[in-house]
Amino acid sequence: MIVLMDMARRTNLRINNFAGIVFGLCLGILLSSWFRKIILECTSSAKGSCCLNYHVNININHLPVNIEKSLNQQTPAKTAGLDLNKYIDPSGKWFVLIGVITAKKFLDSRAVAAFETWASSVNGKVLFFSSEGSLTSYNIPVVSLKDVDDSYPPQKKSLEMLGYMYRNHYKNFEWFMRVDDDIFVKGDRLEKFLRSINSSRPHYIGQAGFGTKEETGQLHLDTHDNYCMGGPGIVFSRETLRLVAPNIDDCLNNLLTTHEDVEVGRCVKKFAGIACTWAFEMQHLFYQNYKEYTGSFRTTLKDKAVRKALTLHSVKESRQQYRIQNYLHAVHIQDLQHKELQLQREITDMDQLFGMQQSKINQNKQGLMPSISKYIPENRHDVIAWEFISKSVVSHRNMNPRHSFLLPTKYALEDMIVQVLQMVNKNARQKGRTIDYKDLWYGYQRVNPLYGADYVLDLLLTYRKHKGRKLTVPVRRHTYLQQAFDEIDLIEDPFTSSLPHTDIKYNSPFLFRELGMGSNSESVNSNKLYETVHFILPLSGRLQIFQRFLSNYEDICLKTKEKSQLHVVLFNNETDTATVDKLIDMIGSYQKKYGGSNIEIIYADGPFARARALDLGASQCGPDSLLFFVDVDIVLSRDILTRLRLNTKQGVQVYYPIVFSQYDPEVICGGHTKNCHIDWQNFTGDMGYWRSFGYGIASMYGSDLKAVGGFDTTIQGWGKEDVDLYSKFSQSNITVFRSIDTGMVHAFHPVFCDSNLIDAQYQMCIGSKASSYGSVRQLANIIQKRPEIYNRKVKNDTSKKKR
Numbered sequence: 134m135i136v137l138m139d140m141a142r143r144t145n146l147r148i149n150n151f152a153g154i155v156f157g158l159c160l161g162i163l164l165s166s167w168f169r170k171i172i173l174e175c176t177s178s179a180k181g182s183c184c185l186n187y188h189v190n191i192n193i194n195h196l197p198v199n200i201e202k203s204l205n206q207q208t209p210a211k212t213a214g215l216d217l218n219k220y221i222d223p224s225g226k227w228f229v230l231i232g233v234i235t236a237k238k239f240l241d242s243r244a245v246a247a248f249e250t251w252a253s254s255v256n257g258k259v260l261f262f263s264s265e266g267s268l269t270s271y272n273i274p275v276v277s278l279k280d281v282d283d284s285y286p287p288q289k290k291s292l293e294m295l296g297y298m299y300r301n302h303y304k305n306f307e308w309f310m311r312v313d314d315d316i317f318v319k320g321d322r323l324e325k326f327l328r329s330i331n332s333s334r335p336h337y338i339g340q341a342g343f344g345t346k347e348e349t350g351q352l353h354l355d356t357h358d359n360y361c362m363g364g365p366g367i368v369f370s371r372e373t374l375r376l377v378a379p380n381i382d383d384c385l386n387n388l389l390t391t392h393e394d395v396e397v398g399r400c401v402k403k404f405a406g407i408a409c410t411w412a413f414e415m416q417h418l419f420y421q422n423y424k425e426y427t428g429s430f431r432t433t434l435k436d437k438a439v440r441k442a443l444t445l446h447s448v449k450e451s452r453q454q455y456r457i458q459n460y461l462h463a464v465h466i467q468d469l470q471h472k473e474l475q476l477q478r479e480i481t482d483m484d485q486l487f488g489m490q491q492s493k494i495n496q497n498k499q500g501l502m503p504s505i506s507k508y509i510p511e512n513r514h515d516v517i518a519w520e521f522i523s524k525s526v527v528s529h530r531n532m533n534p535r536h537s538f539l540l541p542t543k544y545a546l547e548d549m550i551v552q553v554l555q556m557v558n559k560n561a562r563q564k565g566r567t568i569d570y571k572d573l574w575y576g577y578q579r580v581n582p583l584y585g586a587d588y589v590l591d592l593l594l595t596y597r598k599h600k601g602r603k604l605t606v607p608v609r610r611h612t613y614l615q616q617a618f619d620e621i622d623l624i625e626d627p628f629t630s631s632l633p634h635t636d637i638k639y640n641s642p643f644l645f646r647e648l649g650m651g652s653n654s655e656s657v658n659s660n661k662l663y664e665t666v667h668f669i670l671p672l673s674g675r676l677q678i679f680q681r682f683l684s685n686y687e688d689i690c691l692k693t694k695e696k697s698q699l700h701v702v703l704f705n706n707e708t709d710t711a712t713v714d715k716l717i718d719m720i721g722s723y724q725k726k727y728g729g730s731n732i733e734i735i736y737a738d739g740p741f742a743r744a745r746a747l748d749l750g751a752s753q754c755g756p757d758s759l760l761f762f763v764d765v766d767i768v769l770s771r772d773i774l775t776r777l778r779l780n781t782k783q784g785v786q787v788y789y790p791i792v793f794s795q796y797d798p799e800v801i802c803g804g805h806t807k808n809c810h811i812d813w814q815n816f817t818g819d820m821g822y823w824r825s826f827g828y829g830i831a832s833m834y835g836s837d838l839k840a841v842g843g844f845d846t847t848i849q850g851w852g853k854e855d856v857d858l859y860s861k862f863s864q865s866n867i868t869v870f871r872s873i874d875t876g877m878v879h880a881f882h883p884v885f886c887d888s889n890l891i892d893a894q895y896q897m898c899i900g901s902k903a904s905s906y907g908s909v910r911q912l913a914n915i916i917q918k919r920p921e922i923y924n925r926k927v928k929n930d931t932s933k934k935k936r
């Protein structure tokens with residue numbers, strides 16, 4: 134959980150319970166088909182075989198040992214990074230040499246990204262070819278080609294590169310590949326593919342092209358000629374290189390177009406006598422992403438084409454290289470987990486076959502056969518409810534029962550559907566059909582913390598038959614899915630573990646307790662621990678509640694002599710001067726007891742406006758003051774002071790705690806308020822809810838408030854002013870730290886809805902009253918016990934509304 138919280142802090146995400154608990158996931162398809170038996174071949178018939186689709190064989194020892202040493206010794210900014218003769222061991226035989234065509238301006242970005250990501254998956258070597266005099270401060274193997282500049286199209290660079298490869302490395306490699314610097318190559322898959330081809334024969338492999346319609350006739354190609362498109366990469370067998378490379382001068386002297394790949398194709402045709410591979414499959418293996426013209430697989434990374442491909446083009450942004458690598462690794466892990474799941478199931482199966490005693494059968498949870506009824510509830514309260522999903526989610530767990538998809542849920546579903554379709558389409562070619570995903574019609578989901586997440590999905594699919602009579606039909610399909618939870622893994626968060634010790638403590642939500650134990654307290658800047666916290670409290674009436682607040686404040690700050698100041702912004706109410714006087718008296722008595730300097734009253738005129746009140750309060754304090762905006766309904770514990778001091782950093786971070794909002798004590802206690810004690814620090818679901826969407830309580834420095842533009846004081850009454858300020862911070866370069874805080878609870882107060890309000894306002898009032906009434910579970914229990922309440926209330930409410 135600590136790791137999760139920390140991630141939430143760094144990315145300003147709210148912690149989502151659903152995504153939070155899905156730690157490791159493995160997917161198993163269950164049963165059922167009511168339309169046609171087209172799903173599930175994978176699991177039912179292929180027990181024990183795995184549904185592996187992408188296999189990375191990461192070659193960590195990519196650099197020979199002596200090279201690594203020379204890497205470390207290398208001083209920055211030498212010509213062309215590495216000693217290439219050392220980089221390629223002339224006596225060794227490697228499989229493939231990949232030449233990446235790059236340019237000076239991309240050496241420190243794309244080339245580095247390529248080298249750090251896919252290059253290590255290649256069984257062989259990767260060299261970066263750039264213009265004459267190329268310099269890089271990174272340790273990547275760069276070849277600066279003599280007499281070659283960075284002009285585009287890079288015809289000379291490309292052909293000279295082939296010449297260089299031939300002269301220096303012809304004997305060392307079986308295959309040679311020419312790629313651009315905006316490609317991602319899956320080295321291991323490429324190897325597997327090339328191993329099936331005889332490199333002693335001339336081959337010229339890639340995605341065949343003839344140019345666009347407009348270019349017809351201008352590329353000087355004969356009707357049956359083609360060329361391999363440069364973008365997704367071109368592979369030459371050693372034999373092709375032997376035939377072509379000695380003649381590149383001839384080719385360079387006979388250029389007919391400005392298209393680099395076309396010229397390479399013409400050269401290969403002329404001297405090796407072969408054309409680019411015609412096979413239809415090549416467009417999937419050497420993948421050109423037409424869906425994102427300028428993109429870098431930002432939106433199309435999860436396409437099934439990405440899994441199938443050997444190369445991915447184009448990746449213009451170098452940081453996306455890392456993302457793609459990450460994604461492919463994640464997919465690989467997922468596949469391995471799935472394999473484990475199936476093996477565990479097989480073990481269970483075997484145990485049963487061998488008549489093992491029930492108690493000795495494979496105890497691993499993953500070994501349980503997928504089933505909707507792994508868990509059998511003992512009574513009504515233990516039943517785990519399903520949530521309905523379609524275009525939106527209908528859930529009993531949320532205050533707002535019908536809401537749109539939260540992003541993590543959406544991504545989880547997308548990933549799962551991709552996996553399902555992969556299983557469905559396994560061996561699709563042999564079966565002569567493919568099934569494509571169209572849409573999710575509807576579905577149900579639930580999470581069992583002990584076993585995993587269950588889904589029932591009604592998918593809309595397209596069934597395409599290639600063999601025999603061709604057929605394309607839309608089909609609907611029920612799938613039952615189960616994501617089994619893995620064992621819990623504890624992984625140290627590299628981000629926090631690499632920080633100096635002090636910083637970790639700084640952000641720890643458990644800091645107060647740690648400090649209380651007296652351990653390492655000197656590691657935190659001690660001045661900060663005793664910094665004055667300025668409480669700013671807008672007030673208008675609310676006599677009894679204010680009494681409670683003051684008494685609470687006395688307990689946590691005054692009696693304990695904490696460094697704090699209370700600034701009460703009091704709205705004067707001329708029609709009710711009695712209450713105002715009582716409030717002033719009350720503050721006066723505390724001032725007398727504890728000295729006047731710690732509590733002050735700021736008078737405000739006019740109708741109540743929270744924005745104006747907070748603005749007034751803040752203006753009383755200097756830019757270096759730590760401000761804490763609080764409401765009179767909030768009950769506080771002493772440890773918030775430390776959290777406020779440490780989570781708020783001037784010029785760096787503001788703290789927006791998520792407070793717990795109590796339900797109506799009458800509902801909590803089931804109507805027996807007399808002997809019912811409510812522990813305000815009991816955070817179970819029946820006691821209240823976390824106000825994830827409340828932004829009223831916050832702490833920040835005066836200077837930061839000013840820097841983002843302060844409050845919008847034109848906002849009247851309650852509400853909106855807090856969201857306005859929150860969005861200002863979100864858009865600024867100040868980090869918004871948001872976390873639940875167990876030291877602040879919004880105490881319940883009854884809402885009175887005046888039936889004289891206009892209808893819309895009255896309905897809104899009823900709505901907000903209802904949301905803080907009680908947990909859905911308890912309200913449901915009340916109604917179940919006494920249905921007559923429900924019936925009566927509904928009738929009376931309707932009559933009121935019509936008035």
Ligand SMILES: *[C@@H]1O[C@H](CO)[C@@H](O)[C@H](O)[C@H]1NC(C)=O
Pocket residue numbers: 331332333334
């Ligand atoms: C590969 O091709 C060469 C040249 O055509 C031939 O001599 C050799 O037998 C082939 N190897 C295999 C395994 O087919």
Ligand SMILES: *[C@@H]1O[C@H](CO)[C@@H](O)[C@H](O)[C@H]1NC(C)=O
Pocket residue numbers: 673674706707708709739740741
């Ligand atoms: C002033 O007090 C009266 C009586 O409590 C109340 O009805 C009225 O709304 C208050 N006015 C303002 C501006 O708060």
Ligand SMILES: *[C@@H]1O[C@H](CO)[C@@H](O)[C@H](O)[C@H]1NC(C)=O
Pocket residue numbers: 812815816817819820
């Ligand atoms: C919190 O309240 C629930 C429901 O009233 C009760 O069952 C539970 O024991 C309480 N927990 C604590 C720690 O007081």
Ligand SMILES: *[C@@H]1O[C@H](CO)[C@@H](O)[C@H](O)[C@H]1NC(C)=O
Pocket residue numbers: 784865866
């Ligand atoms: C970020 O913060 C620094 C220091 O507070 C400030 O000088 C700079 O202008 C800010 N940058 C942006 C983009 O707001």
Ligand SMILES: *[C@@H]1O[C@H](CO)[C@@H](O)[C@H](O)[C@H]1NC(C)=O
Pocket residue numbers: 925928929
């Ligand atoms: C509505 O509520 C009143 C009490 O407020 C009760 O006397 C009356 O019977 C209720 N009406 C209906 C139709 O139940």
